[in-house]
Amino acid sequence: MEVANPIYDAVFKYLMEDDRVARTILSALLKKAVTSVEMRPHEYSNSLDEILSIFNQSQTNADTNEHTIFIDEARYAEEDAEMQRILRRLLMAAVSSDIRQDMNVEDEYYSYLEQKETEVMMKDRIIAQQDAQLSEKDAQLSQKEAQLRASIRLLLDAGLSPEKVSESLAVDIDRIRST
Numbered sequence: 577m578e579v580a581n582p583i584y585d586a587v588f589k590y591l592m593e594d595d596r597v598a599r600t601i602l603s604a605l606l607k608k609a610v611t612s613v614e615m616r617p618h619e620y621s622n623s624l625d626e627i628l629s630i631f632n633q634s635q636t637n638a639d640t641n642e643h644t645i646f647i648d649e650a651r652y653a654e655e656d657a658e659m660q661r662i663l664r665r666l667l668m669a670a671v672s673s674d675i676r677q678d679m680n681v682e683d684e685y686y687s688y689l690e691q692k693e694t695e696v697m698m699k700d701r702i703i704a705q706q707d708a709q710l711s712e713k714d715a716q717l718s719q720k721e722a723q724l725r726a727s728i729r730l731l732l733d734a735g736l737s738p739e740k741v742s743e744s745l746a747v748d749i750d751r752i753r754s755t
Contacts, residue, residue: 577646577647577648577649577663577667578644578645578646578647578670579630579644579645579647579663579666579667579669579670580643580644580666580667580669580670580672580675580679581633581642581643581644581645581679582630582631582645582666583631583633584643584678584679584682585678585682586669586675586678586679586681586682587666587669587675587679590665590668590669590672590675591662591665591666591669594661594665596658596661597658597661597662597665600627600658600659600661600662601627601662604627604628605628626652626659627659627662629651630645630647630662630663630666632645633645642683643670643676643679643680644670647663647666649663724745724747725755727745728741728745728747728751728752728755729755731744731745732752732755738752738753
């Protein structure tokens with residue numbers, strides 16, 4: 577049996593619109609009765625693993641259509657009314673054009689988000705590279721600045737006038753005087 581893939585928000589929401597299905601799934605997920613929904617006492621025939629097995633993504637038809645998954649009907653006992661109701665609900669979602677359209681929209685949305693995330697990661701990588709280059713250039717500039725100050729100090733200490741040092745090193749006279 578091919579049913580709608582419940583990993584999609586649209587399909588999951590569709591499941592949750594059916595009160596009985598919602599209670600069954602939520603109860604299984606929480607491993608206790610859902611307090612906001614009135615539940616009649618009954619014995620759970622489905623284990624958490626059995627109910628959640630319908631979410632197993634290894635059952636998707638990735639080669640053809642990720643919107644549906646293959647469910648082996650024989651795996652679930654026909655006397656298990658709750659599981660049969662969930663499966664019927666998923667089957668109805670699979671044939672609903674509105675649900676299929678919603679799944680397509682979700683695919684486009686997530687694809688767009690992945691694309692933007694990739695772009696951000698690439699830009700972050702470029703920024704990190706540019707930051708590293710700027711740091712290296714800052715270090716080089718600082719080193720050259722220190723060498724220039726040392727050269728100015730040496731020439732002044734050797735008795736050259738600030739004007740002569742300015743002319744020799746092609747440095748503004750005010751800078752020479754401030755060193």
